[in-house]
Amino acid sequence: MAEPVLASLIHVLGSLLSSRATDHGRRLWSVSRDVGWLRDELHSMQLFLHEMEVCSIEGGVAREAWIDQMRDIMSDSEDAIDIFDASQVQGCCVLGKLRSRHDVGARIRRIRAQLSDISRRRLEYAVERPRESSDKWIHGLLASSPMVHDIDVVGLDKYLDVLLRHILDGGLESELSVISLVGMGGVGKTTLAKKAYTNPDVKKHFECCAWIYVSKTMELRSILCEMVKGLMRIPSAEASSLCEKRLQELLLSGLGCKKFLLVFDDVWDRGLWDIIKLVLPRNCSGSRVLVTTRNAAVAGSVEGAKSTVQQLQPLPFEDSWNLFCKKAFLQDGICPDAVKETAEDIVKKCVGLPLAIVAAGSMMSGKEQTDTEWKSVLASIQKDLSNGQMGIQQTLLSSYRDLPHPLKPCFMLLSVIPYKSQISRKKLVRLWIAEGFVKEKADETLEITAEKYLAELINKSMVEVATASISGRVKACRVHDLLHDLAIWLSENEKFSIICADKGPSVSDRRVSLQMPHVSFSNERKKRLRSVFMFNNSAPTAIKCNVISRSFGLVRILDFEDGNMLELPKEIGGLVHLRYLGLRGTKLKKLPRTMNKLYHLQTLDIRKTQIKRITFQIKCLRNLRHLEMKQDDQCIQIPIGFNQLDKLQILTGLQASTAVVREIASLTQLKKLSIEDLKNEDAKELCSSVNNMKELSYLSIFPSDGTRPLDLAMLEPSSCLQKLNLAGSLQTLPNWFAQLDNLTKLRLSFSQLEDDPLSVLVRLPNLMFLQGACNAE
Numbered sequence: 001m002a003e004p005v006l007a008s009l010i011h012v013l014g015s016l017l018s019s020r021a022t023d024h025g026r027r028l029w030s031v032s033r034d035v036g037w038l039r040d041e042l043h044s045m046q047l048f049l050h051e052m053e054v055c056s057i058e059g060g061v062a063r064e065a066w067i068d069q070m071r072d073i074m075s076d077s078e079d080a081i082d083i084f085d086a087s088q089v090q091g092c093c094v095l096g097k098l099r100s101r102h103d104v105g106a107r108i109r110r111i112r113a114q115l116s117d118i119s120r121r122r123l124e125y126a127v128e129r130p131r132e133s134s135d136k137w138i139h140g141l142l143a144s145s146p147m148v149h150d151i152d153v154v155g156l157d158k159y160l161d162v163l164l165r166h167i168l169d170g171g172l173e174s175e176l177s178v179i180s181l182v183g184m185g186g187v188g189k190t191t192l193a194k195k196a197y198t199n200p201d202v203k204k205h206f207e208c209c210a211w212i213y214v215s216k217t218m219e220l221r222s223i224l225c226e227m228v229k230g231l232m233r234i235p236s237a238e239a240s241s242l243c244e245k246r247l248q249e250l251l252l253s254g255l256g257c258k259k260f261l262l263v264f265d266d267v268w269d270r271g272l273w274d275i276i277k278l279v280l281p282r283n284c285s286g287s288r289v290l291v292t293t294r295n296a297a298v299a300g301s302v303e304g305a306k307s308t309v310q311q312l313q314p315l316p317f318e319d320s321w322n323l324f325c326k327k328a329f330l331q332d333g334i335c336p337d338a339v340k341e342t343a344e345d346i347v348k349k350c351v352g353l354p355l356a357i358v359a360a361g362s363m364m365s366g367k368e369q370t371d372t373e374w375k376s377v378l379a380s381i382q383k384d385l386s387n388g389q390m391g392i393q394q395t396l397l398s399s400y401r402d403l404p405h406p407l408k409p410c411f412m413l414l415s416v417i418p419y420k421s422q423i424s425r426k427k428l429v430r431l432w433i434a435e436g437f438v439k440e441k442a443d444e445t446l447e448i449t450a451e452k453y454l455a456e457l458i459n460k461s462m463v464e465v466a467t468a469s470i471s472g473r474v475k476a477c478r479v480h481d482l483l484h485d486l487a488i489w490l491s492e493n494e495k496f497s498i499i500c501a502d503k504g505p506s507v508s509d510r511r512v513s514l515q516m517p518h519v520s521f522s523n524e525r526k527k528r529l530r531s532v533f534m535f536n537n538s539a540p541t542a543i544k545c546n547v548i549s550r551s552f553g554l555v556r557i558l559d560f561e562d563g564n565m566l567e568l569p570k571e572i573g574g575l576v577h578l579r580y581l582g583l584r585g586t587k588l589k590k591l592p593r594t595m596n597k598l599y600h601l602q603t604l605d606i607r608k609t610q611i612k613r614i615t616f617q618i619k620c621l622r623n624l625r626h627l628e629m630k631q632d633d634q635c636i637q638i639p640i641g642f643n644q645l646d647k648l649q650i651l652t653g654l655q656a657s658t659a660v661v662r663e664i665a666s667l668t669q670l671k672k673l674s675i676e677d678l679k680n681e682d683a684k685e686l687c688s689s690v691n692n693m694k695e696l697s698y699l700s701i702f703p704s705d706g707t708r709p710l711d712l713a714m715l716e717p718s719s720c721l722q723k724l725n726l727a728g729s730l731q732t733l734p735n736w737f738a739q740l741d742n743l744t745k746l747r748l749s750f751s752q753l754e755d756d757p758l759s760v761l762v763r764l765p766n767l768m769f770l771q772g773a774c775n776a777e
Helices: 002-017 019-029 031-055 060-087 094-124 135-144 157-168 189-197 200-205 220-231 236-240 244-255 272-279 296-300 317-328 337-349 354-364 371-387 392-401 407-416 425-435 446-459 481-493 545-551 570-574 593-597 658-664 680-691 735-739
Strands: 177-182 208-215 260-267 288-293 306-311 464-468 474-478 498-500 511-514 531-534 557-559 580-582 603-605 626-628 650-655 672-678 698-703 723-727 745-749 769-773
Touching: 031 060, 031 094, 060 094, 157 177, 157 189, 157 200, 157 288, 157 306, 177 189, 177 296, 189 260, 189 288, 208 220, 220 236, 220 244, 220 260, 220 272, 244 272, 260 272, 288 296, 296 306, 296 446, 317 337, 317 354, 337 354, 337 371, 354 371, 392 481, 407 425, 407 446, 407 481, 407 511, 425 446, 425 474, 425 557, 425 580, 446 474, 481 498, 545 570, 570 593, 658 672, 658 680, 672 680, 680 698
Parallel strands: 177 288, 177 306, 208 260, 260 288, 498 511, 511 531, 531 557, 557 580, 580 603, 603 626, 626 650, 650 672, 672 698, 698 723, 723 745, 745 769
Antiparallel strands: 464 474
16 A cells, blocks of 8 residues: 555655756745745735725726636635645645645646736726715715605604603703614614604704714714804805814804704714714703714713613514505505505515615505516515615615625625524634634634624624523524625625525535535536535435545535434545534434544534544544534543643533543633533542633533532632533532622532522522422432
């Protein structure tokens, strides 16, 4: 077996040393430098395309073709870097490294040539870059203007009543108060603010009022100028001629003891309040500032004044229906029976967004009221909602373009999830990390950075909280249907991902979401495939070996959760780029021994499978961060040596033994530990190990014999501990329970406590959930 490999190696080395291959040899040894250049070039390309999106300048077909070419080169660059990084793993044979270097070097030369050609063509066939039009800003200004009187507040009445109370009464408070209306684009924030601003009682209540459409483009001087014109009633020409400093002086001196209402519509920058508060007098006259924003962080930035936040949600169906009928049936607002069923389907497509409902109703008001006509509209309305024909996409697209560069691919990855589905916070964070969207920082883990990304997407109303824990932490999230449509449209347009609902993936697909049963991969080589997500039982019972070798070579994510998979082929070990392997809920009974080659694997999820033990050398997975093994009625044996996994943070479903408990002592970086079948003689050593886990926030211990008391007296958990799950006889609560100041959730199963534990537990300041279970007689 060794002779052919050795002969091949000698042949390669010989060719490198020959005079004819000197240049080839130099190229091989210079690949590291070329990869460094490529990393910098890729980063520059990413930032440049981000700036192009932010500017949102229309450049026609030529510009779009150029951007598509750039995206293709970026994909090729990512692949070349991944191949090089994989070849640097310790244990790769010399021959393999040389072959990888040759491959990467050739790829980089092609990329250089392509970049040169694209740059040349762009110069030779240059079309004058159009200036950004002010039409969009003017359109936004007109839409914002409170002088536009067609204001329907169907479904917003409850919000309006609360808002008027805050503006007019505010508890009869005289201090300056800021009210923020927060919600996704199109949910009715500006409409609600207009209705309050034009209310006769509001006009009487304040001495002066001003409405300022801020948007993303307005500068500070323009904002101050609008404030002076509205609140001081200074003519437009005179105000426009004043410098910024003079405008500030006028506001501070002129407002004096006046009671004013100031509305800032469509605020994006969280720093606006820090500047505006400097020119608003603290005159205790009962003045109010009203802000509309899509970003909850803008509302959270208010300091030095009383702050109230109203979070607007999409309308329920009944209110959506009433608003639609008002717009579609102008005479009496009553829907004819002939089109009622189709009309209800149209309203459901608008998923509670007033902007979409008004647009749909206005469009249908001019249609013939026959079921045939309305059904033809229903067939195309989803397309119209997505491509901007109803004015929805541009509203939501502006929210996407405002996202920081790292958050854009995070949002687009949500396109792979089926409609109406939820995704757990933990899974989403791990997928982002596996994709490489989250960059490592010196002072925090990848997981913490990723959770900050998610919090920002939620604050910016791009992602919704589906379920939360009793402490308020996000457990699962989802995407509003129209934002889901936007994510899908963006992903397809930018060749980021594709949804396969009626056919298998194509040769050039980057990320595929398979949402059909019994999917099959063709024998075509899919050289660009990076991630595979399978839903709706699309995962086959077994993946063919040639599919793995031909299609999955560069794959980072394989998610087969809840699929029908019965067997995982040994060729899975060849996927050296794999970061995430999701097998939860499959029917697997074992894992191939070749998985010890998955050096870059970060997440292995085998929960709720039929696997009883891991037989491959798991110690080789040196980048493993999350090992999820929790089963319904059993725990899993793993081989000794896992103490070398110094990046492991999550370890669940582990079967205890004396050797296992001893090795756990090295995993001081664990944040979550779930261990079962613990013997009492190993309890003290486990306690000693856990005491060194300074960042442990979750601990679950199940004994092998629930009838014998478990000695946990020596346990002194980290102050970070938030969730504790103990099973087995305790008789009395250990003394360290009183020190669990951050504990929010406690489960005690079969504890057989002789004393009432509440005298201790009531003193835990953050405990919100307590559950106990007893042995059935």
